[in-house]
Amino acid sequence: MGVLFDECARRGTATTVRLDRPFDIAPDGGSSYRVAELAELVRTAAGWLAAAGAGRGDRVVIVKENHWDYDLLACAAVRIGAVPAQLSAELSVAALEQLLKRLDAAVLVTTGALARRCAEQGLDLVSTARTALLLDGEAPGAVRLDDVRGRTAPAPRLRSDDEPLVINHTSGTTGVPKLVVHSTRTIIGQLARFESNPVPLIGVRRDDVVVNASSYAHGRTFCWTAVALSREPRELVVLSSHDPDHVDPVLRAYPPTIVEALPASYVRFRSLTERLDNPFRRVRLFISTYDAVHPPTIRAYLHASAHHRPLWMQGWGQTETGPLTFRFHTRRSSARGARSVGRPIPVKTRLRVVDPDTFAPVPRGTPGLVLARTAARCLDYEGEAERWAAKARGPWWNTGDIGVHHRDGHVSLLDREVDRTPRLSCLETEDVLEDRLPQAQECVVLGRPDDVPLPVVVTADGALPGGAWRRAVRGLPAMAEPVVLAWDRVPRTGTGKVRRALLLERLTGSTETPGSGQWT
Structure with a gap:
């Protein structure tokens, strides 16, 4: 990954990259790049990091405003032999502080605005690493970008395929995220290489316009960066914002044929599908990861x-x-709205469903805890090796999800184990409610240990007619009266997932969940 852009440029990759705003690492660089220009930017950034004191095996933390230059900085760190750790600026300051302590970074790359925000909440961001490199502004004790400009990047430094390559954090819907350590073999050899194979109908073609609207601090985009460049589409369009009015002109200027986006971004952009000359008219493939997308949005x-x-x-x-x-x-299939996540990836993954208490296998069609077996399993949790060991059972990995492996091979997810309740499946009920409530942008059902589940309905104006709710819950298990909130009132992770534990605490004052939570 340290020489990815160099190799693509040397191969003559003709892809043009379009941005919805300039990179934070190159604010005067414009919004359009050829691959050779990106390669030069990565080499330049590698020189900055080396000048700031990062070297082989050091942790380089990147935490800044959302943009694809997260991955350019990560590639620059890999190039000099360091291990990039990408942290979302959407993390709470308390969570960010804990993760930074675990990482003990040699270099922290951040922005003046984020350093000020953390200082206002009691965290001296600059002091969390040996050197803090600010991309803009100033902060006491920090190194400015002007201080390290002009340093020639050292020659690329190779590492073993099984050494740590990159560190990304989990979403953190139930508390402080884990720091997931991947190697070249796991995230590139097992994931990116498999995904880059040409596949009829879903493979990227050279005439494609590929759009990505993601949280670029997460491991999915690090993998996507390798795949997207290797397939050489005509254009890559990177959206850093999840505001539909901001991205609309970009999508209209470069109408996509393939779209990959966060589930929350699909929800936010959905209003664009109803406009005349909607920007999704040429799309042949939509891709969603991270979280469930409910049927009305897919349709x-x-x-x-x-x-x-x-x-x-x-x-x-x-x-x-x-x-x-x-x-x-x-x-046609989206009209049925089944809570199926499909089948295990052939050759790559195996699944086993077990009893959550005894870990004995349960028959097909019976709900249980889902274990997975894959060669792409991460190496460790940084600073929490015992937590990783508690979820690893030999070659099997405890996903912490409750699901059903059906007789025909497909898998249905019911809930996270921490959220499970005997009264209903929160995820299935959310599907039904969103189908029955056209006003809803999102529905969230929160399980409670000693009470009926609490539904939360998210609407554009934070209001819902009483009659609509009564019609929506006909035939469903008992639930409390709904809490209706506007989108911005719901606590979310960097990927837009609802932070269920925090939302439950805000609404009820309690952090107790119906499940054990021991595998979160």
């Missing part, structure tokens, strides 16, 4: 496409394992 995009047979590819996996299952939705 809206598939029907917005003018392609004769558009596909929605849904993947289920974890930062620790990469994708474990996948399935495709068509216009």
Whole structure:
């Protein structure tokens, strides 16, 4: 990954990269790049990091505003033999402080605005690493970018395929995220190389315009960066914002044929599908990862496409394992709205469902705790080796999800183990509610240990007619009266997932969950 952009430039990759705003590491560089220019930017950044004191095996923490230059900085760190740790600026200051202590970084790359925000909440961000490198502004004790400009990058430093390559954190929906350590073999050899194989219908072609709207601090985009460049599409369009009005003109200027986005971004951008000349009219493939996407959202995009047979590819996996299952939705299948995440990836993954208390295998069709077996399993949790060991059972990995492996091979997810309740499946109930409540941007059902589940309905204006709710819950298990909130009132992770534990605490004052939570 340290020489990825160099190799693509040497090969003559003709891809043009379009940005919705300039990079934070090159604010005067414009919003359009050729691959050779990106290669030069990575080499330049490698010189900055070396001048700041990063070397072989050192941790280089990157925490800044959301943009694809997270991955350019990570590649620069890899190039000099360091290990990049990408942390989302959307983390709470308390969580960020804990993760920084675990990492003990040689160099921290951040921005003046983030350093000020942390200082206002009691965290001296600059003091968390030997050297803090600010991309803009100033802070006491920090090194400015002007101080390290002009340093020639050292020659690329290779590492073993099994040494740590990159560190990414999990979403953190239930508390402080884990720091997941991957190697070249696990995240590149097992994941990116497999995904880069040409596949009919879903493979990237050279005439494609590929759009990504993601949280670039997460491991998925590090892998995507390798895959997208290797397939040489005509254009890569990078969206750093999740504001539909901001991304609309970019999407109209470069109408995509393939879109990959966070589930929360799909929800936010859904209003664009209803506009005249909607920007998704040329899309043949939509890709979603990270979290469940509910059927009404999937249907809206598939029907917005003018392609004769558009596909929605849904993947289920974890930062620790990469994708474990996948399935495709068509216009016809999305009408059924089943809570299936598809089948295990052939040759790559195996699944086993066990009793959560005894770990004895349960028959097909019976709910239980899902274990996965994959060669892409991460190496460790940085600073929490005992937590990693508690989830590893020989070659099997405890996903912490409750699901059903059906007789025909497909897998249905019911809930995270920490959220499970005998009264209902929170995820299935959310699907039903979103189907029945067209006003809802999102529905969240929170399990409680000694009470009926608490539903939360997210709408554009934070309001919901009483009659609509009564109609929506007909035939469903008992639930409390709903809490109705606007989107910005719901606590979220950097990937847009609802922080269920924090939301439950805010609404009820309690942090108790119905599940054990021992495998979060």
